[in-house]
Amino acid sequence: MKRRILYTLFTATLLLGSGCKPLFDIRKAMYDQPKYETLEATDFFGDRRSARPLIEGTVAQGQLRLDDHLYQGLEWIDGEQLQARTYPFEITMDDLKRGKERYEIFCSVCHGVSGYGDGIVVQRGFPPAPGYHSDHLRNMPPGYFYSVATNGYGKMKGYASQIPVEDRWRIAAYIQTLQRSQNATLEEYEAALRAQSSNDNHLDSTHDHH
Ligand code: HEC
Structure with missing residues (x-):
């Protein structure tokens, strides 16, 4: 009985309600259009x-990585694409400082602050x-350190x-500096001094002149 009253009330509301609707509701039309819901079969x-x-090979805007030197650490050397022997951009003192900071954050825990493989x-x-001071690693080009930092090596991710x-790249430059x-x-050291x-x-003389 109760149910019946409710039902009547409900239908009445529907009928009354629909009487006030505009002829064509654009929002409702869009809502009802044929379309797939998220992940619908x-x-x-x-x-x-x-x-x-x-689609395979899709590249998002601004993410095209055509520069193999910069992104892959590869350079064309004698007609072959090999690990880059140069840096893709000039390494300034600021780059080295940033490289040192990043190295100490990400690498030194294992490789040690001086690169002897004795991190905490x-x-x-x-x-x-491994430490970086073996002949094997001393003879590696910049692109090698970039590649290990990028892809990992053996047990290292x-x-x-x-x-x-x-x-x-800045970390690679800092490792080569280490x-x-x-x-x-001794000659190199004295020449550097x-x-x-x-x-x-x-610098002093330029200061004197001004
Ligand atoms: C969690 C410890 C850990 C961290 C952090 C780490 N490494 Fe390593 N790294 C290793 C280990 C272990 C190996 C040796 C892996 C093997 O031989 O399987 C290695 C190997 C290397 C090598 C030597 C590859 C060779 O030819 O012998 C280089 C270069 C290197 N890491 C660079 C880096 C750089 C750059 C970073 C920071 C971006 C870094 N590592 C961070 C553990 C680490």
Whole structure:
């Protein structure tokens, strides 16, 4: 009985309500148009998915990576594409400072701040990371360090998802700086000192003139 009253009331509201509707409701028309709801199945495609996967090779706007030197760490050398022996952009002192900072954040925990493979997690029992001061690694080109930082090596994971492209190059440059710092000849060291002091004198003399 109660049910019946409710039902009558309901139909009455519907009838009354519909009386006030405009003839054509544009919003409702859009709502009711034939369309797929999110992830709804379809018979139109063989795999029955209405949401289609990206076409292979799709590149989002602004994400085209044509520069193999910058992105892959590869350079054309004697008609072959090899690990880059040069940096894709000029490495300034600021780049080295940024490389040092990034290296110390991401790499030093295993490879050690000076690159001897004695980082803190290794000291606490993590499988040892190699030092950078072996002949094998000293002779590697910049593109090699970029590639290891990008893709990983053996047990070490890649850092492409955490460290942006340019910073990976800056880290490579800093590793090569660490290598030089631990393996310079006396002549190189003295030459560097001379270059530095003549640089300082030069700076002093420019100061005097102004
Ligand atoms: C969690 C520890 C860990 C971190 C962090 C780490 N590495 Fe490593 N790395 C290793 C280990 C372990 C190996 C040796 C892997 C193997 O031989 O299977 C290695 C190997 C290497 C090598 C040597 C490849 C060769 O030819 O011998 C380089 C270069 C290197 N890492 C660079 C980096 C750089 C650059 C970073 C920071 C972006 C980094 N690593 C961060 C553990 C680490």
